[in-house]
Amino acid sequence: MINCDSWDWDKGKKEVGKFSDWREKFSYIEDISFSPDGEKIAAIVKNEDMEFTVSTQSEGAEPETWETGYDKVWNLRFGPDGRLSAFVSDTGEWKVSTDDNTWENGYDFIWNMRFNKSGVIAVSAQKELSYCAIINDVPWENEFSKLTDMVISPDGQSSTAVIESIPVLEGEIFKFRGGCYSVAVNGDAWDRNFMNVWKPSFSDDSSHVAASVRTSYNDYYIAVDGKTWDTPFSSVWEPCFDPNSQSVIAPVKRGGKWFLAKDGAIFWDRPYFQLWHQIYSPDGKRIAAIVAPEFGRWTLAIDNTPWQITFSDYLTDPIFSHDGRLACIFKDRGRWGVAVDGKAWDSIVDMAWIPVFSNDGDNIAVKVKKDGFYHIALNGKILDTKYEYIENPIFSPDGSTILIRGCQGGSYNRDVISIKGGFSYA
Amino acid sequence: MSESNSATESKNSGIKKIDDQGILKGVEGLTPEKIESVIQQVITNETGARLKVYVDTCVHCGLCSKGCHYYLSLNDPKFSPAGKVKQTLAEIMQKKGKVSPEFIKQAAVIAYTQCNLCKRCAMYCPFGLDVAYVMSVMRRICHKLGVVPLYIQDTAHSHSVTMNQMWVKDDEWVDTLMWQEEEAQEAFENLRIPLDIEGADLFYSVIGPEPKFRAQLIFQAAVIMNAVGENWTMPSMPGWDNSDMCMFTGDYEMMERLKRCHFESALNLRAKRIVMGECGHAFRSVYDVGNRALGWRMPPIEIIHAIDYFNELFEQNRIKIKKKFDTPVTLHDPCNVSRGRGLHDKARNLVNATCSNFIEMVPNREHNYCCSAGGGVINCGPPFKNARVESGKEKARQLLEAKEKGAKVVIAPCHNCHGGLEDIIHHYNVGMELKFFGDIIYEILDLP
Ligand code: SF4
Numbered sequence: 001m002i003n004c005d006s007w008d009w010d011k012g013k014k015e016v017g018k019f020s021d022w023r024e025k026f027s028y029i030e031d032i033s034f035s036p037d038g039e040k041i042a043a044i045v046k047n048e049d050m051e052f053t054v055s056t057q058s059e060g061a062e063p064e065t066w067e068t069g070y071d072k073v074w075n076l077r078f079g080p081d082g083r084l085s086a087f088v089s090d091t092g093e094w095k096v097s098t099d100d101n102t103w104e105n106g107y108d109f110i111w112n113m114r115f116n117k118s119g120v121i122a123v124s125a126q127k128e129l130s131y132c133a134i135i136n137d138v139p140w141e142n143e144f145s146k147l148t149d150m151v152i153s154p155d156g157q158s159s160t161a162v163i164e165s166i167p168v169l170e171g172e173i174f175k176f177r178g179g180c181y182s183v184a185v186n187g188d189a190w191d192r193n194f195m196n197v198w199k200p201s202f203s204d205d206s207s208h209v210a211a212s213v214r215t216s217y218n219d220y221y222i223a224v225d226g227k228t229w230d231t232p233f234s235s236v237w238e239p240c241f242d243p244n245s246q247s248v249i250a251p252v253k254r255g256g257k258w259f260l261a262k263d264g265a266i267f268w269d270r271p272y273f274q275l276w277h278q279i280y281s282p283d284g285k286r287i288a289a290i291v292a293p294e295f296g297r298w299t300l301a302i303d304n305t306p307w308q309i310t311f312s313d314y315l316t317d318p319i320f321s322h323d324g325r326l327a328c329i330f331k332d333r334g335r336w337g338v339a340v341d342g343k344a345w346d347s348i349v350d351m352a353w354i355p356v357f358s359n360d361g362d363n364i365a366v367k368v369k370k371d372g373f374y375h376i377a378l379n380g381k382i383l384d385t386k387y388e389y390i391e392n393p394i395f396s397p398d399g400s401t402i403l404i405r406g407c408q409g410g411s412y413n414r415d416v417i418s419i420k421g422g423f424s425y426a
Numbered sequence: 427m428s429e430s431n432s433a434t435e436s437k438n439s440g441i442k443k444i445d446d447q448g449i450l451k452g453v454e455g456l457t458p459e460k461i462e463s464v465i466q467q468v469i470t471n472e473t474g475a476r477l478k479v480y481v482d483t484c485v486h487c488g489l490c491s492k493g494c495h496y497y498l499s500l501n502d503p504k505f506s507p508a509g510k511v512k513q514t515l516a517e518i519m520q521k522k523g524k525v526s527p528e529f530i531k532q533a534a535v536i537a538y539t540q541c542n543l544c545k546r547c548a549m550y551c552p553f554g555l556d557v558a559y560v561m562s563v564m565r566r567i568c569h570k571l572g573v574v575p576l577y578i579q580d581t582a583h584s585h586s587v588t589m590n591q592m593w594v595k596d597d598e599w600v601d602t603l604m605w606q607e608e609e610a611q612e613a614f615e616n617l618r619i620p621l622d623i624e625g626a627d628l629f630y631s632v633i634g635p636e637p638k639f640r641a642q643l644i645f646q647a648a649v650i651m652n653a654v655g656e657n658w659t660m661p662s663m664p665g666w667d668n669s670d671m672c673m674f675t676g677d678y679e680m681m682e683r684l685k686r687c688h689f690e691s692a693l694n695l696r697a698k699r700i701v702m703g704e705c706g707h708a709f710r711s712v713y714d715v716g717n718r719a720l721g722w723r724m725p726p727i728e729i730i731h732a733i734d735y736f737n738e739l740f741e742q743n744r745i746k747i748k749k750k751f752d753t754p755v756t757l758h759d760p761c762n763v764s765r766g767r768g769l770h771d772k773a774r775n776l777v778n779a780t781c782s783n784f785i786e787m788v789p790n791r792e793h794n795y796c797c798s799a800g801g802g803v804i805n806c807g808p809p810f811k812n813a814r815v816e817s818g819k820e821k822a823r824q825l826l827e828a829k830e831k832g833a834k835v836v837i838a839p840c841h842n843c844h845g846g847l848e849d850i851i852h853h854y855n856v857g858m859e860l861k862f863f864g865d866i867i868y869e870i871l872d873l874p
């Protein structure tokens with residue numbers, strides 16, 4: 001969660017940077033993005049020596065370029081704590097650079113930058129064809145011949161990934177069937193191997209890991225800390241932990257239909273054509289999931305009761321407010337929209353991003369795209385102001401204002417607006 | 427994995443001596459009980475009435491025979507569509523699943539390597555019976571029994587670990603894109619292969635062999651996208667591979683996982699649509715089989731084949747060429763995008779927009795013959811290569827006929843077709859050059 005108490009929440013617009021300044025200064029500019037608090041913009045650029053580097057700009061200042069230039073820079077991102085990080089490489093050695101300070105250790109390649117909520121960084125790395133994860137420049141002690149699906153724990157102290165625990169060569173199909181994959185947590189592999197493992201994830205207290213596994217083509221399980229559930233299913237999707245206990249829930253397939261299971265037993269007994277992306281409400285008392293109650297129709301189910309309204313194409317980004325309201329983004333007959341507590345907003349758009357609730361749950365703002373421009377939609381209505389580019393909106397802690405970070409006519413602006421009205425609508 | 431071409435044909439069967447460890451070792455542990463139980467499970471839980479209707483409706487009229495290039499090439503009723511059903515599921519159903527491991531061995535060879543799942547025969551059957559479907563059910567049974575040709579099984583395993591079919595690791599993927607970007611920048615300053623751009627108009631996906639063996643195709647696509655000013659992106663994480671050998675081995679659970687990964691990769695970036703490279707089977711997996719298995723009637727995001735995209739660029743005058751490609755060309759219609767999706771007219775618009783001398787091969791459009799590589803057959807690898815090339819005799823005849831009329835280049839907008847046609851061209855001394863549409867467009871593109 002972004003801690004935005006200390007940000008400038010005074011209403012009004014300020015210009016953080018101008019594309020024309022950048023154009024004048026750089027021959028090469030990649031996509032410009034905003035810091036979480038909107039006070040800074042940043043992009044990958046080429047410096048005067050034609051090396052790749054990063055430049056940032058704040059209100060009233062010139063673009064400021066990192067001192068170090070590189071052969072390559074990619075994956076420039078602001079972390080939730082506002083620090084700016086990228087993968088940088090010189091003479092084939094890759095490192096993480098944060099605010100122009102590079103990590104000590106270099107690798108043949110690094111990728112998959114992951115932040116925890118306070119901005120701790122984990123990445124996947126490869127050196128001399130051995131693979132590991134690294135948190136804050138500290139690599140795992142053990143390395144593996146393959147590594148995928150790395151994630152960082154909520155407390156930022158641990159990372160986990162799927163690893164090849166027994167090296168298996170191409171073509172060794174019978175050895176593969178015997179099980180050559182497992183999960184490593186901080187470099188230590190579970191003591192059991194599986195035919196496949198996918199998507200490990202941590203419990204909220206960072207002390208347990210659950211993943212989807214298969215032990216044969218026909219037997220899929222959820223494994224928690226290396227131990228599988230007792231019952232196999234014909235397929236499973238990624239599990240998640242109950243925030244109030246160590247229980248694990250996961251979508252499971254049986255007899256051609258999907259159910260939600262808890263700790264190995266069917267928990268939602270209603271069969272669905274599809275069921276995935278289950279989430280707990282913040283108090284841990286309710287569960288929502290994306291479901292297809294009939295073939296080709298999509299909606300959210302909450303505690304095993306699907307909304308009445310269904311959509312033809314797609315449903316994504318289910319999210320609870322702190323007080324238990326439920327929203328998502330849908331696509332129906334080619335157009336996108338927002339649905340809240342079982343009702344679709346009237347405004348239909350060309351694209352919509354994850355809904356953002358105010359802390360009290362009373363208001364919802366969404367980044368949307370319509371007729372080639374970005375807008376903010378607020379509580380069902382699209383605000384008239386057009387942008388060439390915007391980031392997701394953020395509510396002030398008291399919910400009375402919204403921070404909009406957007407580009408208009410080449411100006412990158414930070415704008416705090418009251419939600420109380422006086423808008424014109426698109 | 428050694429290549430063996432020592433196959434000899436036994437008197438009574440269309441099957442040459444099996445030299446595939448995936449099949450030979452796969453049947454070793456099978457018992458009749460296990461076979462029966464898997465068969466019952468697949469037939470009862472997964473096929474419904476469709477399979478029974480298909481098998482029962484066939485009146486053995488033989489009209490489908492001339493629909494099948496295996497039969498036309500080999501002139502043996504065992505290779506006719508109805509003949510393949512007779513040797514596999516018809517017998518299984520008649521014996522109520524009580525068949526031997528030896529039977530499964532033969533059935534696996536037929537289902538995986540003697541049918542391209544091309545669906546041409548269905549157009550010739552008075553009842554529209556779809557033999558490709560029956561062969562897919564046979565493959566599903568073999569997959570569940572663990573009796574799958576080694577090479578394609580390995581490819582399916584790669585999919586399950588890396589989400590791509592070529593064991594390309596996460597780092598190798600991005601590294602390859604950077605390498606292609608760098609190469610392209612030597613010719614076109616500041617050209618980019620933009621990674622993970624949210625809200626891009628176009629998400630470009632390819633198949634596993636592109637970064638592994640045909641990286642120049644990614645280079646060419648990048649040049650074309652840059653030349654037309656496309657707002658495009660590619661993902662840095664798995665989801666970039668749209669191909670699907672699991673669909674062909676019968677591992678539908680894995681197919682679902684792959685398709686979900688691909689769709690979500692594009693949708694998480696909020697791309698407007700997916701444009702996929704020149705591959706046929708991948709298109710079938712995202713537009714027909716995989717999306718439906720996941721619960722979608724249609725794909726959740728607009729997804730178009732490169733033929734469609736390139737054609738659109740020309741129709742909308744977004745692309746400038748120096749001059750048309752003037753070596754005489756013919757066009758191979760890939761089954762999955764012509765019979766499967768009806769892109770044959772758009773493909774012809776595109777040929778005419780890019781080439782000055784077009785010679786049709788006959789038959790064509792939805793009646794075109796498969797390249798003999800489709801349906802995962804080429805992915806079954808060297809042990810079946812000779813048999814595959816022999817079944818391409820009819821295709822060779824078709825190519826030679828186009829050559830006689832003057833064609834020198836074959837445009838084949840599909841990776842598997844390229845593999846299959848390359849072998850046919852070589853084996854039958856056809857002497858024609860193969861190209862993708864991307865090759866031709868790159869060659870004639872008028873760059874600033
Ligand atoms: S689907 Fe194609 S290869 Fe298979 S039997 Fe029919 S025509 Fe022959």
Ligand code: SF4
Nearest residue numbers: 484485487488490551
């Ligand atoms: S044409 Fe149809 S009915 Fe006739 S043999 Fe072939 S599959 Fe059977």
